[in-house]
Amino acid sequence: MGPSLPHDLSGSTGASAVVQSLGGPLEGGTVARLHIEHAITDLSTWVEAFNRFEQARRDAGVTSQQVHQPVDDEQYIVVDLDFGDDEAAIGFKEFLEQVIWQTPDMSPGLAGSPRARILREVRTAP
Structure with a gap:
């Protein structure tokens, strides 16, 4: 059986989320x-x-984080936050959309408007 198609979990702020039903990288688990x-x-300003x-x-269950900036665009940022399960990631995404991203303060x-997606790693080797 192949992977299921992504399910749209778009929030009210226009940011989109995609959850793919695929196995994760941990033994018996997913990230x-x-x-x-x-x-x-x-x-x-953004880093501060x-x-x-x-x-x-940390309280939301982030287990790992990476922040990158494109080499050709100093006005753009890419953030990856890892969680132990979909629910924790979805909950934090909702917190960002409903609280943090609602006001400039x-x-x-x-x-502009952030784009947020929830992903799971795809196994490509047996």
């Missing part, structure tokens, strides 16, 4: 990744705001 991309006003929510990420450095 859900919240992948976020958005434009920023400037990196230092991101760092303010370190405890919130909560998300300084953010420019």
Whole structure:
């Protein structure tokens, strides 16, 4: 049986989420990744705001995080947050959409509308 098609879990803010029903990389388990991309006003302001929510990420179950910036676009950021399961990732995505991204005071450095997707790793080798 092949993988199921992604299920749209779009929130009211227009950000989209995709959950793929595929096995994860851990023995018998899965990892859900919240992948976020958005434009920023400037990196230092964004990093300061991101760092303010370190405890919130930890409390939400983030097990790993990576932040990248395209080499050709200093006004853009890409964030990957890993969770132990889909529910934790979905819950944190909703927190971002309904609380953090709703006001400039909560998300300084953010420019435009973020795009957030929830992903699971795809096994490509037997």
